[in-house]
Amino acid sequence: MTATATRPPQTRRRRPSGVSRQNREMWVLMLPALVPVLLFSVGPLLYGIGLAFTDAESGRNHVTSFVGLENFGTLLADEEFWASIRIGLIWAVSVTVLQFLASLGLALLLNQKLWLRGLARVLAVVPWAMPPVVIGLMWRLVYHPDAGIVNTTFGTDINWLADFSWALPAIIVMGVWSGMPQTTIVLLAGLQGIPKELYEAGEVDGAATWRKFWSITLPQLRPVIVTITSLDFVWNVNQFTLVYVLTQGGPGGRTRLPMLFAYEEAFRYGFFGYAATMGVTIVIVVLGLLGFYLWRQMREAS
Amino acid sequence: MRIKSALAAAAIVALAAGCGGGGGDAGSGESAKPGEPVKLNFLSLAWQKESVAANKQLVDEWNKANPTIQVTYVQGSWDNVNDQLVTSFEGGDPPDVIHDDSPALSGFASKGYLLDIKDKVPADLKSDIPQPAWDTVTFDDGKGNQGVYGVPFLQESQVIIANKKLLDAAGVRVPTSDNPWTWDEFAEVSKKLTKSGSFGVAWPMKSPVNKTLNLALNFGGTFFQTTDGKTTVKVGPEEKQVLQRIHDQLYKDKSADTSALGMGTADPLPGFFAGKYAMLPVGVYLRQQVVEQAPKGFDWVTLPPLKGTSSDQGAVSQTLSVAADSKHPEESLKFISFFLNGTNQAKLAKGDWLLPTSAKAAADPAMTTKENGWDVATASAKNLVVAPFLKVNGFDEWKSKVATPILQQYFANKISIDDAAAKLVADGNKVLERYQR
Structure with a gap:
């Protein structure tokens, strides 16, 4: 743009074709990168959205046909599904909030000059290195009614994962634990990016620790916090493996997250089209909530 | 998002398999060439150690005797076999010989995934297995025709x-297969066996549905009825009998331990060995765990099924x-006929501690010995009739979404029997409806 601006006016006529040529080159160069994106990301996405408007089912006796918005109509009246969305939101919000609070505390601690800080930082990342299936199996042992560490430690006699009121809290604790590393690392990186001068200036003005945290650390961390909580929220809503391994949605559907619900609908009962409708609806719900959250955060920030 | 990519992946697999299917025909033409053995995949769900060993040994035996038909043993798991099969059926590349159970076959049959073997079963295998067992694998093909979609070989009955x-200390009558306890007698005995700190009986009800539905037939409770081709849920006086009787033991007689309710089938065993529970109503296969885990000198006995109106x-x-x-x-059917002949069924039944369907196998001395209650277990096979819920399309969803939570709440004394019945019917019919479009 700056180049064209300094050129004499008569070359201006050629600008459009020049730009379009540049554009063409850009597209050609980007094509190798775009093909996999289109093939493996956009394609399946569109296919999934398309499925949501059909009555696709498993089985070779079934002929799939286009049904328009019928699936969405059924879904709106499907109490089970909305109950599952409610469970999903309780799960996602509490895991995200608790995860954030615990991780912030841990990050602040790891940011101090502690003895063996290096080791502690490595240990904090350990859950991250574990595959979700292993985490699930490990927590199943933690909650085991007879041999589990929870019942032995607290002397309780509760079958945590089979109890109607305890199952959801129990998996939330596991969710918090398993997601803490990435949140902690991101917050720690954010903390290290805060200029020391701000704290020095605060000390000169006589600010106490709490005041420094409230007026310097938090505002400085804000962009990081907004980013990581939004990401965590999306990840948590989409969580599948952990809960599948731990409770498979039981007891009596008390931990049936929306993703689990859609999975059962498709692969257990064989209603592919309806399951795709659920997928699309979950995306809409998540985008709506996330949009609202980001919009509020941005409005407050400005 | 994830579900959509999963569906898309399934679609791609299906496409790829569709293309592969075209090539596959050519492939089977090739394998018909002399000297090329036919290759079969056998998906087995055996999981107990003895049973896996018995399965593998039979496969080896077959492979040695039949160089032209080579079978590969593929290990599967009950936990996820049906999800796995749906994807492989949709992908067009399922195992040739599939081990599963009749509730799953019902769905697969109506979707056209399985071969109807009605006219293909060899006569000697067909006559060796009694008709009630064949009834458990006879299903609608989704177009209104009845077909046979598997060979039934192991069955489970509920014993005590x-x-x-x-029992001896309480001086109660020990029932025999010819003269079993009635439910009333069972309730009396349970009360007698209940003392402070120990209970007459423990009902592990983590998965209550199949157990209660199977027992409900004692009083003629079927839970489903079909009129004019439309199946609906029914919870009347017959169905309520067993529900109410178990509930009474828990809360009226207090002869059953309420804390055992959340347990899986094998979980009360430590309490049973410690004398905390005198009796456990369980499937016959649990005898294996009793034999393996019981402390030395622990004296236990298998009691025949209870009697209601039958x-x-x-x-x-x-x-x-x-x-x-x-x-x-x-070739697959040939392998199945070998695998499930009388002698081999006895081996499999022994490995899994279940009842063989084969009449020859049931007459095997190993199946009628007094040791470990085999005589009582094998005799209980005569009480088995086809479970009515087998023929219900959508039973699986009814079970997991409706019946399991409701029955759990009922046994936990959170809702009354009338509320439970009303909900089982109303919510249940809503679920069944979409399978009958």
């Missing part, structure tokens, strides 16, 4: 495992089926 010492129990079978997509259906 009891602490012999406590001793009938709902039965489902473990089965071997042939996939509709299999390129070698005849």
Whole structure:
């Protein structure tokens, strides 16, 4: 743009074709990168959205046909599904909030000059290195009614994962634990990016620790916090493996997250089209909530 | 998002398999060439150590005797076999010989995934297995025709495992297969066996549905009825009998431990060995765990099924089926006929501690010995009739979404029997409706 601006006016006529040529080159160069994106990301996405408007089912006796918005109509009246969305939101919000609070505390601690800080930082990342299936199996042992560490430690006699009121809290604790590393690392990186001068200036003005945290650390961390909580929220809503391994949605559907619900609908009962409708609806719900959250955060920030 | 990519992946697999299917025909033409053995995949769900060993040994035996039909043993798991099969059926590349159970076959049959073997079963195998067992694998093909979709081979009946010492101490009559306890007698005995800190009986009800539905037949409770081709849920006086009786033991007689309710079938065993529970109503296969885990000198006995208006129990079978997509259906059936002949069924039944369907196998001395209650277990096979829920499309969803939570709440004394019945019917019919469009 700056180049064209300094050129004499008569070359201006050629600008459009020049730009379009540049554009063409850009597209050609980007094509190798775009093909996999289109093939493996956009394609399946569109296919999934398309499925949501059909009555696709498993089985070779079934002929799939286009049904328009019928699936969405059924879904709106499907109490089970909305109950599952409610469970999903309780799960996602509490895991995200608790995860954030615990991780912030841990990050602040790891940011101090502690003895063996290096080791502690490595240990904090350990859950991250574990595959979700292993985490699930490990927590199943933690909650085991007879041999589990929870019942032995607290002397309780509760079958945590089979109890109607305890199952959801129990998996939330596991969710918090398993997601803490990435949140902690991101917050720690954010903390290290805060200029020391701000704290020095605060000390000169006589600010106490709490005041420094409230007026310097938090505002400085804000962009990081907004980013990581939004990401965590999306990840948590989409969580599948952990809960599948731990409770498979039981007891009596008390931990049936929306993703689990859609999975059962498709692969257990064989209603592919309806399951795709659920997928699309979950995306809409998540985008709506996330949009609202980001919009509020941005409005407050400005 | 994830679900959509999963569906898309399934679609791609299906496409790829569709193309592969075209090539596969050419492939099967090739394998018909002399000297090229036919290759079969056998998906087995055996999981107990003895049973896996028995399965593998039979496969080896077959492979040695039949160099032209080579079978590969593929290990599967009950936990996820049906999800796995749906994807492989949709992908067009299922195992040739499939081990599963009759509730699953019902759905697969109506979707056209399995081969109808009605006219293909060899006569000697067909006559060796009684008709009630064949009924557990006879299903609608989704177009209104009845077909046979597997060979039934192992069945489970509900018996009672009891602490012999406590029974003798209480001086109760020990029932025999010819003269079993009635439910009333059972309630009386349970009360007698209940003392402070110990209970007459423990009902592990983590998965209550199949157990209660199978026992409900004692009083003629079917839970489903079909009129004019439309199946609906029914919870009347017959269905309520067993529900109410178990509930009474828990809360009226207090002869059953309420804290055992959340347990899986094998979980009360430590309490049983410690004398905390005198009796456990369980499937016959649990005898294996009792034998393996019981402390030395622990004296236990297998008691025959209870009697209501009859001793009938709902039965489902473990089965071997042939996939509709299999390129070698005849060879697959030959293998199945060998695998499930009388002698081999006895081996499999012994390995899994279940009841064989084969009449020859049931007459095997190993199946009628007094040791470990085999005589009582094998005799209980005569009480097995086809479970009515087998023929219900959508039973699986009814079970997991409606019946399991409601029955759990009912046994936890959170809702009354009338509320439970009303909900089982109303919510249940809503679920069943979409399978009958």
